[in-house]
Amino acid sequence: MALPVETFFLHSDAQGTLQAQIQQMVAQGILSGRFQRGEKLPSTRKLAIHLGVSRITVTIAYTELLANDYLTSRGRSGYFVSENAPVPPAFDPGPRGPDGVDWTRAIGQRFSGGDTPRKPPDWARYRFPFIYGQADPTLFDHANWRLSALQALGQRDFTSLTTDYYDQDDPQLVEFIARHTLPRRGINARPEQILITLGAQNALWLTAQVLLTQRRSAVLEDPSYHALRDILRQSRCHVTPVRVDRDGLPPTAIPPGTDVIFTTPSHQCPTTATMTMARRHALLDRARAMDALIVEDDYEFEMSFLKPPSPALKSLDADGRVIYVGSFSKSLFPGLRLGYLVGSEPFIREARALRASVLRHPPGHIQRTAAYFLSLGHYDAQIRRMGRAFHDRRRVMEQAIADTGLRIAGQGAYGGSSFWMRAPDHVDTDRLAERLRAKSVLIEPGRAFFDGEDRPKNYYRIAYSSIPSARIAEGVALIAEAVRSAV
Amino acid sequence: MALPVETFFLHSDAQGTLQAQIQQMVAQGILSGRFQRGEKLPSTRKLAIHLGVSRITVTIAYTELLANDYLTSRGRSGYFVSENAPVPPAFDPGPRGPDGVDWTRAIGQRFSGGDTPRKPPDWARYRFPFIYGQADPTLFDHANWRLSALQALGQRDFTSLTTDYYDQDDPQLVEFIARHTLPRRGINARPEQILITLGAQNALWLTAQVLLTQRRSAVLEDPSYHALRDILRQSRCHVTPVRVDRDGLPPTAIPPGTDVIFTTPSHQCPTTATMTMARRHALLDRARAMDALIVEDDYEFEMSFLKPPSPALKSLDADGRVIYVGSFSKSLFPGLRLGYLVGSEPFIREARALRASVLRHPPGHIQRTAAYFLSLGHYDAQIRRMGRAFHDRRRVMEQAIADTGLRIAGQGAYGGSSFWMRAPDHVDTDRLAERLRAKSVLIEPGRAFFDGEDRPKNYYRIAYSSIPSARIAEGVALIAEAVRSAV
Structure with missing residues (x-):
């Protein structure tokens, strides 16, 4: 039986080269049991037209699959799923009822619920990411x-x-x-x-x-x-x-x-x-x-x-x-x-x-x-490159902070990558951070760093390790505005 | 001051390409403070002759170092350690006396001394490595x-x-x-x-x-x-x-x-x-x-x-x-x-x-x-390749074991990568393994797998995951001989 060309799709959000995507599509079809031994694949010409890619791309993908014995080529008759291709076992996962385990009892030690805050994984999409400790793609070698x-x-x-x-x-x-x-x-x-x-x-x-x-x-x-x-x-x-x-x-x-x-x-x-x-x-x-x-x-x-x-x-x-x-x-x-x-x-x-x-x-x-x-020597070269960029960003940041009247609580005499900031006593920086997030500004509330019941809530950290100089002034101004209007 | 060409050496046991070795030599000289800002490097011609490598190799290494700002080039005058090159801090590690810490007291929990045996890290140099759980370079994709x-x-x-x-x-x-x-x-x-x-x-x-x-x-x-x-x-x-x-x-x-x-x-x-x-x-x-x-x-x-x-x-x-x-x-x-x-x-x-x-x-x-x-799909292809090789090796192994009269205690009905073996009761396989090691045969004594005070000492494991078929018969014969002569 021939596999209809219509079963092949390129996903717009897929990773990797076109060739890799085609290879992946075929391999996964075989591994999941959808494509079976002996079945004929669409010709390279047909598949190329269907997917809107060049024929050589399809040919290279097929050749890779030949090498791994997923496909065989029968001369002019085309490509077939190999007789040696893996066959997925036909296990039928049994019906799953609700858990019969009392996990409250079964778990001997609990580790969740600690202090470590979760930072937004999509921080790079924010316009003013004063986020600490992430890699800046523009500085990395x-x-x-x-x-x-x-x-x-x-x-x-x-x-x-x-x-x-x-x-x-x-x-x-x-x-x-x-x-x-x-x-x-x-x-x-x-x-x-x-x-x-x-x-x-x-x-x-x-x-x-x-x-x-x-x-x-x-x-x-x-x-x-x-x-x-x-x-x-x-x-x-x-x-x-x-x-x-x-x-x-x-x-x-x-x-x-x-x-x-x-x-x-x-x-x-x-x-x-x-x-x-x-x-x-x-x-x-x-x-x-x-x-x-x-x-x-x-x-x-x-x-x-x-x-x-x-x-x-x-x-x-x-x-x-x-x-x-x-x-x-x-x-x-x-x-x-x-x-x-x-x-x-x-x-x-x-x-x-x-x-x-x-x-x-x-x-x-x-x-x-x-x-x-x-x-x-790449490490040291990278450190120096980062140091120069951080130095520059820090100067811009100091100026912006001075201009807006925000208060620095600690800034590192040697350099570093962040400022420790103090808002007026009545400001809750957890809420401040939440409000700023809506304006595409990321800051780090300070409360999680403190110990005990009565933690100061008016500190926050802003880093310059992942924000370009050109955005700093505008971002700091937004922070200052939010601090001023905080109740 | 010019750096004398004689301070440069290629080490015979060094890793990486010649170009990388030269680059590394210069970078480390600078990072360790031996080569100082402004010092002149040997010309590419001189260094190439001294090291016995092609001049282009040296030129590429120098060019890489230029890009990282370790070196600068002053036209025809040659290459110099850059004025921006990192300077190592001149910290003088103080004199260290003996430890003033009573570690027996300081260590709160002890983790060393478990059952897990150390296997020889140089197992690949043995002629008959019936070792379990290491990668076989001939099978890996x-x-x-x-x-x-x-x-x-x-x-x-x-x-x-x-x-x-x-x-x-x-x-x-x-x-x-x-x-x-x-x-x-x-x-x-x-x-x-x-x-x-x-x-x-x-x-x-x-x-x-x-x-x-x-x-x-x-x-x-x-x-x-x-x-x-x-x-x-x-x-x-x-x-x-x-x-x-x-x-x-x-x-x-x-x-x-x-x-x-x-x-x-x-x-x-x-x-x-x-x-x-x-x-x-x-x-x-x-x-x-x-x-x-x-x-x-x-x-x-x-x-x-x-x-x-x-x-x-x-x-x-x-x-x-x-x-x-x-x-x-x-x-x-x-x-x-x-x-x-x-x-x-x-x-x-x-x-x-x-x-x-x-x-x-x-x-x-x-x-x-x-x-x-x-x-x-490379994973499945690799598994199949390994399965075929293991199948073949296993057949050879079964034959060799049958020929020599060794006793199998467990062999895995589905396949696997090893046999669980039983020597006569009087044989201590820890000592057996030691004696075989001197003959370039690696087996795994079984005692460490057992629990309690009175562990059986006559079991051992031999794997075929890292030994070529052609060596199996000779290796198994050596094991059989050692088992027979064990007292």
């Missing part, structure tokens, strides 16, 4: 990332792509971090002291699991990264939020008996404060005195386009007390999911064993691609 | 994987590559699994009932965390996948190992009060037994009677080259009692780290929230690449 990925896909790297590393990592990436990335933060580490993670989030989670239990106490900056608060809540340890000031976390406010101190010395999240050198020494002294550990999330240090960054807190750590969290997801793109932990071997050993149990290892291909991108 | 990856790296897919999906997944991959993969296992599922995971390991881990606590009881097959045993131990639930027979897990042996039953009905791991249809119904009845959940690891169903696979246990599940674990890492390559969970929405919601906290989401690029590879 797509071409060289592609080349690095291609190189990592080559036959020579087959092993790094496909291998089950068990609990290990790509040695090339680990070596690059040890020899090039960390020395620039003042950190000396051997490969056994480094663990690759699925982004900083995964690094913080592993650390909390290894160090904390119900019987341990942690200090958390307040305000702080909301996802970290969710992580600590899940570890069930005792958490003391400590209010930060303009220099970040004040060591004197850390209560005795603290086991682990989580801090962001380079750029406090979200206030952007940088911890002074004196305070860093004081923090280390305090931790040593109470035998506590420090987890340093060295976040956004690359975006230091105003002043060179200070060395990491870890570089001052003389006795292995600091666990360092680094990430490439921020500076490259968050979808990369690549970060790392640096710490003493007994700690890294446990984090490695836990990671192996949870997910084995971050995919080898991604590790190797990053290793190439870094070692060919 | 590298070219089409590369094409799919390239397509997913394209500008059109920028968002899927770079975006922070928060707790979501690539909609294209989820849709393919819902519409094409699961129906072939007899399973109907909506996208909200599917969660993408970092391999089956991650799926099992998430499931155990959501369903189990110290107060819950789980049943585990004995023998079973060692990594699952480690996962359950970490959940601290009460675990009852239930000895499997030739049809897999016997439902009557499941003790009352069990909350969760972990099982591998398609191919019991490691005995390769397939659960009969009658037993599947009995298992579901038993679970329903005690209000227990079943976690089905539908492992290796694709490798059914002898008989078509049975539908998944999940397809018989009328009341949402079965949680289904699928994986692409096995059939494509383990380094891919891609699997999925299928279950009722309340369960998937919690697993999703936990996954978001632990790692957010599997990298978007990998999800999209797999979506293309699947939807273009």
Whole structure:
């Protein structure tokens, strides 16, 4: 039987080349059992006319399907579904009644309902996206990332792509971090002291699991990264939020008996404060005195386009007390999911064993691609390009903020990618954000960063990492207007 | 100052093209501070002669570095380190004493020391690798994987590559699994009932965390996948190992009060037994009677080259009692780290929230690449190619085993990729494996699959997924010889 040409359609929203779409259409027809062994396909000429594409496009698609043995060609009689083509099993999914499971009882531990807010996935469609932590397509070095990925896909790297590393990592990436990335933060580490993670989030989670239990106490900056608060809540340890000031976390406010101190010395999240050198020494002294550990999330240090960054807190750590969290997801793109932990071997050993149990290892291909991108110098070039653009956008933003009379609460002396803003006390920025969204402006309400019952509701964050300079003034003016008219 | 040509070396073990190596050498020299702003590089001619490469190779490498602003070209005077080149900060890592931290006390939870054995990372160098679960480069469709990856790296897919999906997944991959993969296992599922995971390991881990606590009881097959045993131990639930027979897990042996039953009905791991249809119904009845959940690891169903696979246990599940674990890492390559969970929405919601906290989401690029590879039909073509090769190898293996008089304990009626073997009772297969390794033969000792104090020590697994047919007879003969001479 011949398959009627009318069963073929190109969907206007389909992804990929025309050739890939045709190939996909035929393969899925066969895999789903709609096209059966021995059935004749429309001729390339007929299908090309029907779909309105060139005949060579159809021919190439058919040729690909021949190579995979989905089709056979019988000379001039045309193309047929191959006798070796896969046949889908004819399983009839039985009727499904309503769930007979009482999920309230069946679920042993609940993880949903945390603080981490969901941001709009379609943020790029907004005209004024003062959104934080997404990749800007105009700044990303797509071409060289592609080349690095291609190189990592080559036959020579087959092993790094496909291998089950068990609990290990790509040695090339680990070596690059040890020899090039960390020395620039003042950190000396051997490969056994480094663990690759699925982004900083995964690094913080592993650390909390290894160090904390119900019987341990942690200090958390307040305000702080909301996802970290969710992580600590899940570890069930005792958490003391400590209010930060303009220099970040004040060591004197850390209560005795603290086991682990989580801090962001380079750029406090979200206030952007940088911890002074004196305070860093004081923090280390305090931790040593109470035998506590420090987890340093060295976040956004690359975006230091105003002043060179200070060395990491870890570089001052003389006795292995600091666990360092680094990430490439921020500076490259968050979808990369690549970060790392640096710490003493007994700690890294446990984090490695836990990671192996949870997910084995971050995919080898991604590790190797990053290793190439870094070692060919593209990473640093990209950082500098981003720094220049951010510098420019920041100047425009400062001017616009000054012009409109909005109030900055923290702006990062070294640079960074955002301003921490304070609206008048009566303004609820959750509602402000909602109203601005209707005007195609995205801001980030501040409440989710704070701890406790009585959270300040009048802070918000605006970033310049994904908005072009030309739109900043108009966007800031809209924010100012909304703040003024807020009741 | 000119940089002397003698500071440049090509390393014989370096990766990548010559051009990339030269580019890397210069970039790293600059990033590490050895080459400083304004310094003159050797001419392309001089460097080409020194390294023994063509001049055009050096020229292209220099041109790339120009584009990234590491170098500038001053017409005929040659190439110089750019005035904009990055300058590494001159941080002097302080002297590090011994760790001042008592890690025995500081570590709250210990994860190392589990059952999961480490396999030799250099397994491909062994002449007779009867190793299980690694990718065979001769069977993998590298070219089409590369094409799919390239397509997913394209500008059109920028968002899927770079975006922070928060707790979501690539909609294209989820849709393919819902519409094409699961129906072939007899399973109907909506996208909200599917969660993408970092391999089956991650799926099992998430499931155990959501369903189990110290107060819950789980049943585990004995023998079973060692990594699952480690996962359950970490959940601290009460675990009852239930000895499997030739049809897999016997439902009557499941003790009352069990909350969760972990099982591998398609191919019991490691005995390769397939659960009969009658037993599947009995298992579901038993679970329903005690209000227990079943976690089905539908492992290796694709490798059914002898008989078509049975539908998944999940397809018989009328009341949402079965949680289904699928994986692409096995059939494509383990380094891919891609699997999925299928279950009722309340369960998937919690697993999703936990996954978001632990790692957010599997990298978007990998999800999209797999979506293309699947939807273009390459996945099924690869499975069939592997099935044919495995079928052939299996015949050779059966013959060799029969010729040498080794004893098969389980071989999988549908196919699979391994034999479960039984040596005479006095043989310790840990030692056997060690002795065989010296003869370039890799087998997997069986002890780690068993539970409890008194584990059988005379079982072992031999796989044909990574060994060419031509080497099988000689390898099996070496195993037989070692078994005979074992004391």
